[in-house]
Amino acid sequence: MAVTRIAGGRSNRLVAKLRGEDGLGLVELLIALLVLNVGIFATLAAFTGAATAINRASHVSTASAISDKQMECFRNSSYANIVWAAGAPCYLTTTTGPDGRTYNLSATVVAGSQLTTGTYKGSTQVKQVTLTITDPGDHNKVLVTSSSTFSRCTQSGLSSDTTACQS
Numbered sequence: 001m002a003v004t005r006i007a008g009g010r011s012n013r014l015v016a017k018l019r020g021e022d023g024l025g026l027v028e029l030l031i032a033l034l035v036l037n038v039g040i041f042a043t044l045a046a047f048t049g050a051a052t053a054i055n056r057a058s059h060v061s062t063a064s065a066i067s068d069k070q071m072e073c074f075r076n077s078s079y080a081n082i083v084w085a086a087g088a089p090c091y092l093t094t095t096t097g098p099d100g101r102t103y104n105l106s107a108t109v110v111a112g113s114q115l116t117t118g119t120y121k122g123s124t125q126v127k128q129v130t131l132t133i134t135d136p137g138d139h140n141k142v143l144v145t146s147s148s149t150f151s152r153c154t155q156s157g158l159s160s161d162t163t164a165c166q167s
Contacts, residue, residue, distance in 0.1 A: 062097040063133040063143035070105060071148050074129055079155040082127050084109050094136075103143070104134045114151070125152040 073090040074082050081089050084107040092105050113124045126149055133144040 058099065059101070059135065060143050062099050062101070063103055063135070064146075066095055066097055066103055066105070067131050067133050067144045067146045070107075070131055071129070071146060074148070074150065077155075079125075079127070079150065079152045082109060082129065082150055082155070084129075102136055104136050104140065105131065106134070107131045126150060 070090065070092065077089055083091075085091060094102055094104055096102055108130045110128045110130075112126055112128065114126050128147060128149045130145065130147040132142060134140040134142050
């Protein structure tokens with residue numbers, strides 16, 4: 001390719017300037033800074049996500065402990081006192097956890113019977129308690145649901161009446 005000469009050799013100087021490496025260090029530095037920034041922002045995003053997950057796990061763990069405590073209240077009650085109504089020994093609609101947050105509690109108590117045919121024999125009187133713990137600060141999002149069955153035969157307060165129990 002022929003280079004046309006412009007008066008005074010300006011063409012040679014232009015070609016030499018274009019082929020020169022002046023300023024490439026600055027471009028390389030800017031690219032390195034860009035790559036470093038992408039890495040730093042990705043790391044920050046990972047830390048933020050991990051902190052959110054740990055906070056959520058702590059919240060669910062506290063709700064689970066509250067649920068266990070509430071179920072223990074039912075386990076320590078007589079069969080007749082396993083109800084979810086105002087004035088009942090285990091009736092509690094809100095509580096503050098050890099983390100300082102408020103939790104809502106709700107329960108359903110359903111009376112029923114266990115299978116009493118064949119080789120398996122159980123109580124004809126059982127109650128199933130399903131306890132739900134929600135977060136009022138997060139649109140009543142359900143944190144924990146636990147369920148337990150209580151038999152009249154094994155619950156405290158049975159006295160001498162064993163007609164509900166099978167052998």
